[in-house]
Amino acid sequence: MPLSLPTETPPPPSAFWDSPWRARVALPLVAVLLMLLLLWLWRPWLLLPGTQPLVMGGGDPYLRALMRTISASESNVLRPYHVVYGGEYVGTLERHPNRCEAIGQGPNRGNCSTAAGRYQLLYSTWLELAARYHPQRTGDALDATGLSFAPVYQDAVVHAWLQEGRWGNVSAQLRQGRVQPVLRRLSGTWTSLGYGIENNSMSRELPKVYQRLLQEELQAAGEPADDTKTKGRAAGAARP
Template sequence: MSPRLPPPHRRVTATALLAWAALPLGVVVLALAALWWWRPSLLLPGTRALEMEGGDPYLRALMRTISASESNVRRPYHVLHGGGYVQSLAQHPNRCEAIGAGPNRGNCSTAAGRYQLLYSTWLELAARHHPQRTRDPLDATRLSFAPPYQDVVVHAWLADRRAWGMDLSAQLRQGRVRQVLRRLSGTWTSLGYGIESNRMSGKLPHLYQDLVREELAEAGAASPP
C-alpha cells in the first residue's frame, strides 16, 4: 500500500520555505541599495552633515569624505584615536591613546575629533583659524573643540593654498579627486595613499562624488559634470 500524501494545500517543500525566508532579506537588501543610491551618507555615520554653516561645498564634501575613513563612527566629533570617546569638547582632549596596530604600533596618539587632529596640529591651526582666537599664543590651548569649531578650523585649513601647495577646491571642481586625496594622505593616512589604509579607503573617490552632489544641492548650486 503506497503512503498517503497530504492534500496539495498542505504540502510545504524546503524550496518554498527558503523562498519565503528570502523575501524579508531581499526587501532589506533592496531598501539598503535604494538608500545608498538616494543618500549614502545615512549609512555611514562619518559622512553626516557638518555642524558648521556655509563654506565651499567642494571642501565640505571633502571634509565629509575624510571623516568617512578617519572617524566613521556614531559620534565622530567626540571620538579619540583607538575608538574611545570623550564627553567634554570644551577644549582638545589631548589624551595620548595607545596605537595597537600598524607601522606606529607601540606609540600613542593624541588624535581626536571628526578629523583626528593631533593636539599639536590643533594648537597650530586654532591659533590661526579659530573664530575665538586672540593675540595670545597660549590662548589656543583653551579654545573650544566643539563640533562647529572643528569644522570651521579644518575648512579654513583646506582652503589655505599655501598649506597644500595647490588650490584644493579648484582641483576638486576639475574632477581631480584622487590627486587631492593623494596630496592629503600625508596628513590623513587612511585616504588610500598613506600608510594606514582601511576598508573605506578604496571607496572614497566614489563616495566624494555622492557627497559633493549632496552639498551642491544643499547650496542650490549646479552639480559638476
C-alpha cells in the same frame, strides 16, 4: 399578476484580511518590506556614519564634500566629533581631549596618539591651527589651549586649513575633477586616504564617496550638479 421570486443577496466579497492565514503571512511580510525600505533610505548613515553633514553652515561645497570624505575613513563612527584615537568617545568637547591613546598596530605601534574629533587632529596640530583659524582665537597663541573643540569649530578650523597655499588650490583642483590627486596630497596628513601608510577598508572607495557627497553639498548650496567627471569621460572617448 405574476409572483416575484425572492432574490438571494450575493455574499459580500471577502476581505483579504478576513483570512487568518493570509493575515499571519502578510503582516510579517509588510513589516519586512517596511524595514528594507527604511534601511535603503538610511543606508548612507548606517554604512557610512562618518559622512553625516557638517555642523558648520556655509563654506565651499567642494571643500565640505572633501571634509566629509576625510571623515569617512578617519572617523567613520556614529559620533565622529566625539571620537578619539582607538574608537572611544569623550563626553565633553570644551577643549581638545589631549588623550594619548596607545597605538597597537601599524608602523607606529608602541607609540601613542592624541588624535581626536571628526578629523582626528593631534593636540599639537589643533593648537597650531586653532591659533590661526578658530573663530574665538585671540592674539596670544597660548590661549589656543583653552579654545572650544565643539563640532562647529572643528569644521571651521579644518575648512580654513584646507584653503592654505601649502596644499595648492584644493578647491580649484576638485572643481576640475582631480579628486585622487587631492587625496594623494592630503594623505601625508590623513594617512587613511588611500596613499598613506595606514590605509583601511574605506580608502579605495573614497573617490566614489566624494562624488556622492559633492552632489549633496551642491544641492544644499543651490548650485548646479557637478558634471566634471562626465565631461572628462566624454572627452576621453572622443580622442582618436
